[in-house]
Amino acid sequence: MTDTVFPLEPTAVEAQAAIKEEFSFFSDWAERYQYLIDLGRKLPPFPEAWKTEEHRLLGCQSMVWIVPQGNAAKLDFQAISDSAIVSGLIYLALRVYAGRPAAEILATEPDYIADIGLAKHLSPTRSNGLAALLAFIRQTAQAQAQ
Secondary structure (H helix, E strand, O other): OOOOOOOOOOOHHHHHHHHHHHHHOOOOHHHHHHHHHHHHOOOOOOOHHHOOHHHEOOOOOOOEEEEEEEEOOEEEEEEEEOOHHHHHHHHHHHHHHOOEOHHHHHHOOOOHHHHOOHHHHOOHHHHHHHHHHHHHHHHHHHHHHO
16 A cells, blocks of 8 residues: 555544634635645545556546555555545545544544535535545445444
8 A cells, every 4th residue: 555644633533623623714615625626636646556447436426546455443545536626525534534443433423524514515426426435434444343
């Protein structure tokens, strides 16, 4: 697996609080979208060899690839999209969930989505894609926790 930058905060709850605080600095959604794009550029490099159907996340209009690794004690995820905004959404999800125990992932609802107003400002296709990403992370954690 390539290097990962996650987790940035000690817990998923603290990661969500940090995301909420960061997004509170922006006065409008144009600035927030630009910030999402900037976050997406911070994702670790994703190997071209991993961009296969096996790693493709279905349910997204954009192309999204995700590779889970680890076990119940610590799950890591590498992911990327061909869409700049979707890559930013991936960054936020990985910031909350990557590098954490399966039990913590399962116990942490993605409250940051409502807290920063994403739910109201994403197109239906991006909302569906984000839901598919979060479901994949949760299903991976569930499988490891058993």
